[in-house]
Amino acid sequence: GKGEYDHFMLKEITEQPTSLAQAIEGRVDPTNGRIALSDFEPGTFDGIDSVQFVACGTSYHAALYGSLALNQAGVQSTALLANEYSVSAPPIDDETLVIAVTQSGETADTLTALRRARAEGAATLTVTNVVGSTAAREADDALFIRAGPEIGVAATKTFSSQAVMLTLLAQRIAGDLRGEPAADLETLLPELESMPGRIETLLDESDADLIAERYRESQSYFFIGRGLGYPVALEGALKFKEITYEHAEGFASGELKHGPLALVTPETPVFAIFTGQEDEKTLKNAEEAQTRGAPVIAVCPDDHPAVEAADEQLAIPETEPDLAGLLANVQLQLVSYYAADLLDRPIDKPRNLAKSVTVE
């Protein structure tokens, strides 16, 4: 049950320190800077030259996160919406690895994409929460995120676990293809092990309820980020619209000036996500919105230059750029939750939506 919580969503947000610790348990070995990920035999990824991720909704945002991490690690990769895949899949051959990211393992669009990839000769893998799901049975291999059951329709803890497992997987694949682990693993892995503690701190100290209250009368809510902050901006907006029924959109920070800026007014708060990847550019983009009157809420660590420049801050603990987006995402989950609660929405069961979408 929900125990002391009003909603499963809040319970599941709060569970993230535990669910993340479970996800990485036994899978990283920070003492020698290696990724154990013993889910895979040595050589599993030999002969792969590119990776395609297929997924929908929140899982697509996690897939995009993983795909950007792989690109940053030097491996050719794309994230594709599973529901677009049947009309516009990029070419596949036997050196393509197709990774289906799906919490439930039962999403029809994602299963269709997975089946097509298999039929065309790709190696397939699913990253899923459900052991024994259709995706886990049909893919060549499965990597389980071990988040435990998620009851709220809005995916929260499963996004975090997916993104963490995909970060590990990206490093493992890139390391296997290069024959050596990436140089920065020595800092990344201990950071990863610190994530549950950092999320704990963030949850204890979050001002998300105050921010939700302060901007409750707004017309529309924008989320911007770049690099690994971009999928987090998309996810922040999806969560917000899904449970508050208010209009929200996520953009790559640099895209704001290519059109969306026309929508910006004092009635459109902009949540700007800073992950340590070209933050000075994101800050400039945020300031362009601020000049048009939009309140800017910087999601960043305490001593960040954006704190001064922005109207508000949602604080995240200091970490590596590969992981900062995950912390930002937890703050945004809380903002959505409190905004929806103020509006008295049925948070765990938003109208018109189902936890698992088994039709195309």
Ligand code: M6R
């Ligand atoms: O079970 P899946 O991860 O395949 O589900 C995909 C989407 O339907 C899902 O992520 C959906 O977008 C979320 N419930 C939104 O919070």
